[in-house]
Amino acid sequence: MSILTALDLFTVGVGPSSSHTVGPMRAARRFVSELTESGQLDSTARIRVSLFGSLGATGVGHGTTNAIIAGLEGAAPETCDPALVITAMDRAVQTGIVTVGGRTIPFAESDFELRPMTRLPQHSNAMTYTALDADGQPVFSRTFFSVGGGFVESDDEIGQPAAPTDTTLPYPFDNGDELIELCDSTGMSIADMAHANAVAIYGAEVVDARLTDIWTVMTNCVESGLVHDGMLPGHLNVQRRAAGLARHLESQQTADAPTEFANEWLQAFAIAVNEENAAGMRVVTAPTNGAAGIIPAVGYYAERFKKIDRLVIERDFLLTAGAIGTLYKRNASISGAEAGCQGEVGSACSMAAAGLAAILGGTPRQIENAAEIAMEHNLGLTCDPVGGLVQMPCIERNAIAAGTAVAAVRLALAGDGSHKISLDTVIETMRQTGLDMSTKYKETSTGGLAVNVVEC
Numbered sequence: 001m002s003i004l005t006a007l008d009l010f011t012v013g014v015g016p017s018s019s020h021t022v023g024p025m026r027a028a029r030r031f032v033s034e035l036t037e038s039g040q041l042d043s044t045a046r047i048r049v050s051l052f053g054s055l056g057a058t059g060v061g062h063g064t065t066n067a068i069i070a071g072l073e074g075a076a077p078e079t080c081d082p083a084l085v086i087t088a089m090d091r092a093v094q095t096g097i098v099t100v101g102g103r104t105i106p107f108a109e110s111d112f113e114l115r116p117m118t119r120l121p122q123h124s125n126a127m128t129y130t131a132l133d134a135d136g137q138p139v140f141s142r143t144f145f146s147v148g149g150g151f152v153e154s155d156d157e158i159g160q161p162a163a164p165t166d167t168t169l170p171y172p173f174d175n176g177d178e179l180i181e182l183c184d185s186t187g188m189s190i191a192d193m194a195h196a197n198a199v200a201i202y203g204a205e206v207v208d209a210r211l212t213d214i215w216t217v218m219t220n221c222v223e224s225g226l227v228h229d230g231m232l233p234g235h236l237n238v239q240r241r242a243a244g245l246a247r248h249l250e251s252q253q254t255a256d257a258p259t260e261f262a263n264e265w266l267q268a269f270a271i272a273v274n275e276e277n278a279a280g281m282r283v284v285t286a287p288t289n290g291a292a293g294i295i296p297a298v299g300y301y302a303e304r305f306k307k308i309d310r311l312v313i314e315r316d317f318l319l320t321a322g323a324i325g326t327l328y329k330r331n332a333s334i335s336g337a338e339a340g341c342q343g344e345v346g347s348a349c350s351m352a353a354a355g356l357a358a359i360l361g362g363t364p365r366q367i368e369n370a371a372e373i374a375m376e377h378n379l380g381l382t383c384d385p386v387g388g389l390v391q392m393p394c395i396e397r398n399a400i401a402a403g404t405a406v407a408a409v410r411l412a413l414a415g416d417g418s419h420k421i422s423l424d425t426v427i428e429t430m431r432q433t434g435l436d437m438s439t440k441y442k443e444t445s446t447g448g449l450a451v452n453v454v455e456c
């Protein structure tokens with residue numbers, strides 16, 4: 001990925017994890033494509049997949065094996081049927097086959113090798129795909145890294161500078177200070193510049209259609225989560241609660257005080273999305289799936305309780321949030337395996353705060369201030385999903401972070417935009433804190449709540 005825009009961060013996928021589900025599905029598709037190009041598909045009699053580090057530790061709970069089987073069989077995160085993805089591994093085990101590039105290849109559960117204690121030096125989320133011939137000899141092998149947000153890089157791409165591109169962005173910025181300077185010098189909003197940059201790459205028609213699509217998937221996800229009861233998948237037996245919360249709030253609501261429970265609704269919206277994500281349903285990576293509830297919840301809250309026009313949310317809210325998200329992706333990390341939960345929920349909280357500040361009339365400096373406040377109070381947040389599932393603390397954490405985003409906007413809009421700690425400073429602090437954080441707090445489920453909650 002040479003140039004990053006808001007549209008690259010918000011992609012339609014499936015739950016429960018962008019790095020453990022969406023990324024591995026993309027990597028599996030890419031492996032099949034490269035295997036085919038290599039001319040070795042016809043001699044492939046078996047495919048072995050090794051999952052290293054965080055993917056080996058929590059991949060099964062995060063749906064990685066299902067996603068890889070689905071990806072090998074040609075499924076794409078944007079278009080796949082989520083119901084078929086969550087049953088892919090069981091189906092392959094029962095039938096003993098996978099269909100790869102039109103060929104039927106024998107499959108057994110033992111074709112997956114989980115190596116949680118081996119962390120490849122380049123990144124914690126590593127996977128190696130190896131095609132074997134009928135004699136069991138390797139004929140083609142590729143290692144990929146799922147680097148967060150559904151992005152995938154091969155071993156010859158990771159850590160390399162971005163490839164040169166013919167596209168020149170009209171408003172290039174690499175950090176928050178440059179973004180504010182551009183706003184000052186052009187008089188344009190962050191959203192307008194982000195829109196112009198995305199249009200330079202994708203064209204206006206594609207950009208506007210994709211923004212509409214992204215917001216449609218986000219709202220569908222909120223609304224679906226608000227009506228679905230039942231148990232979430234996995235051994236923790238976690239009961240869904242967004243639908244019950246919504247019924248309760250509706251029963252309390254009175255016509256003369258329609259915004260009385262706005263904060264409670266905000267939390268219900270976030271929980272709704274994250275329950276859909278945990279159930280493996282259609283979501284938007286925002287910027288990851290574990291943190292997928294915060295931006296939709298804040299946008300939905302703005303539409304319902306602040307009466308912001310849907311088109312403004314599709315455009316200004318998403319583009320501003322996305323512009324801030326590119327700073328996290330470029331200068332720190334949005335991967336829980338790399339930076340802990342501050343990289344996922346912290347980044348999403350900051351993005352949502354920026355988007356809300358923009359559509360409530362904030363200046364660029366107030367927007368940057370809101371984004372900074374929101375991240376500042378997520379610094380140090382660890383990733384410790386209980387049982388390796390994206391459920392506890394993830395679902396509730398999104399609800400709390402949505403509230404933090406709204407609170408950050410209130411604080412920022414009460415000031416004039418001047419503040420001591422810049423957004424760039426907190427992004428760099430997040431990066432350094434992520435580097436210092438013990439591996440057990442980075443999506444391995446070997447520390448924090450993951451080892452202190454008794455599973456029963």
Ligand code: SF4
Nearest residue numbers: 290336341383384394
């Ligand atoms: S704890 Fe945070 S980073 Fe870890 S899986 Fe949950 S949402 Fe993602």
